[in-house]
Amino acid sequence: MTTILGIPIQALFGQLLLGLINGAFYAMLSLGLALIFGLLNIVNFSHGALYMMGAFVAWLLLNEMGLDYWTALIVAPIVVALFGMVLERTMLCRLYKLDNLYGLLLTFGLALIIEGVFRQLYGISGMPYAVPSALAGGWNLGFMYLPIYRGWVVLASVVLCLGSWLLIEKTKLGAYLRAGTENATLVQAFGINVPLMITLTYGFGVGLAAIAGVLAAPIYSVNPLMGSNLIIVVFAVVVIGGMGSIMGAIVTGYLLGLVEGLTKVFYPEAASTVIFVLMGIVLLIKPAGLFGKGN
């Protein structure tokens, strides 16, 4: 068997793939966080809880209504986005004039409530979600075995991230959004309905988190704690990348996933802490983050 630095090449690529998948989730979540932060000036702590909700909606659709994965991929994000928009209209919108720490506290409280409710209803043992039959099985690529579903997750996340990036950077709607991030009052003066734009942005951001949740369902078991553990890592990713740039959030997400995967190969004990250590180093060298602008 071929080895690199004493590591079997199969294991190396296997871990890299796992890292890439984790990176895909980091990228999708930090992209949503950056979008929401840009326009609402709020760090959405409930992002992880809404990701978990996406996975749960998919699970409920399958087990209660018999709707398959592909339907869930469309319906779950819409349900979660609507839920998010209700939260934004009823609660978050009251905080825009205050210190943005209040937004963090409020969304933290919401995360506790959402997580608590799902724990109360479904317990903390995970629930399995079968890989859809069209994506079952795998390909032998010669140097590694690629489960089709995992390839699909990476592909879907890249398409979603690039699509969002194009939407924000290249369309008129995205131009409004970027202008609103720079100066919301001025954009409003030009006759654009900024409150509506804010609500839709929040819906889009959490919808993205929900899609990530549906994509994650067949890989990890669906359980109420899946979001909170992820969101803290995503926060570290966001600190490393800086929330100033959409592309920065995406690239940092994938890169850190890969770094985590590599660490699992060469020094498994540090795999769960490596991102936080990197965060410390980045704070030392470039406190504003790799893609950040100012503080």
Place this chain on the structure above:
Amino acid sequence: MTSVYPPSIKPSPQRLLILCLLALFIAAPFAVYPVFLMKGLCFALFAAAFNLLLGYVGLLSFGHAMFFGFSAYITTHAAKEWGWTPETAILLGVLTAGVMGVVTGWLAIRRSGIYFAMVTLAFSQMMFFVALQAPFTHGEDGIQGVPRGHLFGLFDLGDNVVMYYFVLAVFTGSLMLIHRIVTSPFGQVLKAIRDNEPRAISLGYEVERYKLLAFTLSAALSGLAGSLKALVFQLVSLTDVHWHMSGEVVLMPLLGGVGTVFGPAMGAFMIVAIQDYFSEAGSWVTIIQGVIFVVCVLLFRNGVLGVLAPALKKRGIMV
């Protein structure tokens, strides 16, 4: 009208209230289960230590569980494995928390606001994984059956009432220290930084140093609270370093009143009472805490003491 008392020892309503409270706490273990009171006091100290940072420097840390939990781990390890006396074991725990405070604080104060919160949360999560994997913490089992020992070799802390008075003494001393810190010239500079950082810098204060010292003090006092709590319950587990714990200590001052000396302690007692009352009800504690967060942020951002403040000020109890 001239007063018979020199101004410094005039028994103001505030002092009278504090004396009454102290008398109440001294008598309390004969009416209320001492372990519940001790839990309340430990968390009150934790909340007051945390509030030193949030209320007086304006820095929201989302990672104070790492100081609370690691100090507890070190203290219990020293007391159980090395047979140290409680006061030395606690001292070692506090020292550890202080050193951790210097290191994490040194990195975290490079950012402010939201980023500061995320950075501290991330470091705390890192320490959670360390606690999960390090051999001396015994991972999921935690450290159990920790001997409380004899204080200074004299007082048997195994007795709940003796332990209670020890905790009460430490709590009172720490709160006096915190009060002294925030009313000192150092505390005034901290408040200046909180209210207008650029101005404090332009006046020539080395803001970073003040922030770091405040962070370290807050970390060390949080460690003291953790060590005490570990000795009271004679165990430490991963819940003490979990991010839920960091969230709880944010909630306590928020509920009681940020930026006051007694508000956080009051909030802590309320949260502990809620936890005790709903301890059998599964996830309801989490849900209720979430609801309190939401209600506090949306409706009364100054906490219970903030709502009561006008009435208390009128009677001269609060200044």
